Amino acid sequence: MKLMTIKKNGNYRLGIKTDKGILEVESILNKDKQSSLPTEIMTVIQNGEEAVGLLETYVKEVDASQLLYLSESEVEWGPCVTDPEKIICVGLNYRRHADETGASYPESPILFSKFNNTLTGHNNDIFIPKTTEQLDYEVELGIVIGRRAKDVSEEEALNYVFGYCAANDLSARDLQFKTNQWLLGKTCDGFSPVGPYLVTTNEVENPNNLKLKTVVNGEERQNSNTSDMIFSCKELISYISHHMTLEPGDLILTGTPEGVILGEPEDERNYLKPGDVVTAEIEGVGALTNRMI
Structure with a gap:
């Protein structure tokens, strides 16, 4: 199932991508009085399979002619995960990215x-x-974590996942390397676009065999596969859970492949500027587009 966040009148509302278009769940409630349906993405994540099952059943059984479907162009998008307790990022987690920046694994x-x-x-x-x-x-x-995870094994780690999304870990390199801590260059407003969709695990057979790429103003800049990760998704979840408890809704950004601007020769680095349009796309998960201003 592909879930999303619709931004409407300053509030976040749950949306579902279907073959006919996007359904705004709150509009279903107003029309059909289906009070058992969740209306916000964090509620779905926290209630896991039960909540997803309710949504799937409703979409399958409802009389489609009675519902208003939105097109993607009509929607104002919110982040596909709206309120994670933790956003945990992984640096230098692709072999060829480490190679291009001259870093050891x-x-x-x-x-x-x-x-x-x-x-x-x-x-x-x-x-x-x-x-x-x-x-x-x-x-x-x-x-996106779906169940509380503490000290989980690698063999069980993927069972704690609710779903996956595309993300762009925007990085201000001059701020990132101003000190030994990367925090400043990573945490400016809007530096973690996520979406368009949060895709449930049943639609992603193997998270470590997905093509991913970045396109800037129509030009492909990154093109790789999650199989190049140094630490796989299950290894990351297990490792993190042995140091801190992961809660439903926590977001792990698993690292980036080669092709970043920082990996270019210093005199050829053309950093992002106002007007640039960046699309971060992951196979089976979605294409996330943002314009720099």
């Missing part, structure tokens, strides 16, 4: 955090802060 996952101020949605404009002249893109597979 890490012996254990390099973790850092982002905050909810960085979240934004598909087709939302992103302001380039005045404090940076070196804004870079990073397509990443996002893992």
Whole structure:
């Protein structure tokens, strides 16, 4: 199932992508009085299979002629995950990305955090802060946790996942490397667009065999596969869960492949500027587009 967040009158509402278009769940409630249906993405994540089952059953059984379907162009998109307790990011997690930046492969996952101020949605404009002249893109597979996870094994780790999304870990390189801590260059407003959809696990057979790419102004910049990860999705979930408890809705950004601007020779680095349109796309998960302003 492909779930999404619709931004309407300043509020976030749950949407479902169907073959006929997008359904706004709250409009279903108003029309059919289906009070058992969840109306917000975090509620669906927290209630897991039960909530997804209710939505799937309703979409399958409802008289489609009685419902109003929206097109993607009509929707104002919110982040597909709206209120994670934690946003945990992984640095240098692709072999060829480490190669292009001249870094050695890490012996254990390099973790850092982002905050909810960085979240934004598909087709939302992103302001380039005045404090940076070196804004870079990073397509990443996002893992959304669906069950509380503590000390889980690698063999069981993927059972704790609710779904997956496309993400762009925007990075201001001049701020990122201003100190030894990467936080400043990673946490400006809007620096974590996620979406368009949150895709449930039953639609993603193997998260470590997905094509992913970045396109800037129609030009392909990144093109790789999640199979190039140094630490796989199950390894990351297990590792993190042995250090902190993962809660439903927590978001793990799993690292970016080669092709970032930072990997170019220094005199050839053309960082993002106002007007640039960036699409981060992951096979079977979605294409996330944002314009820099």
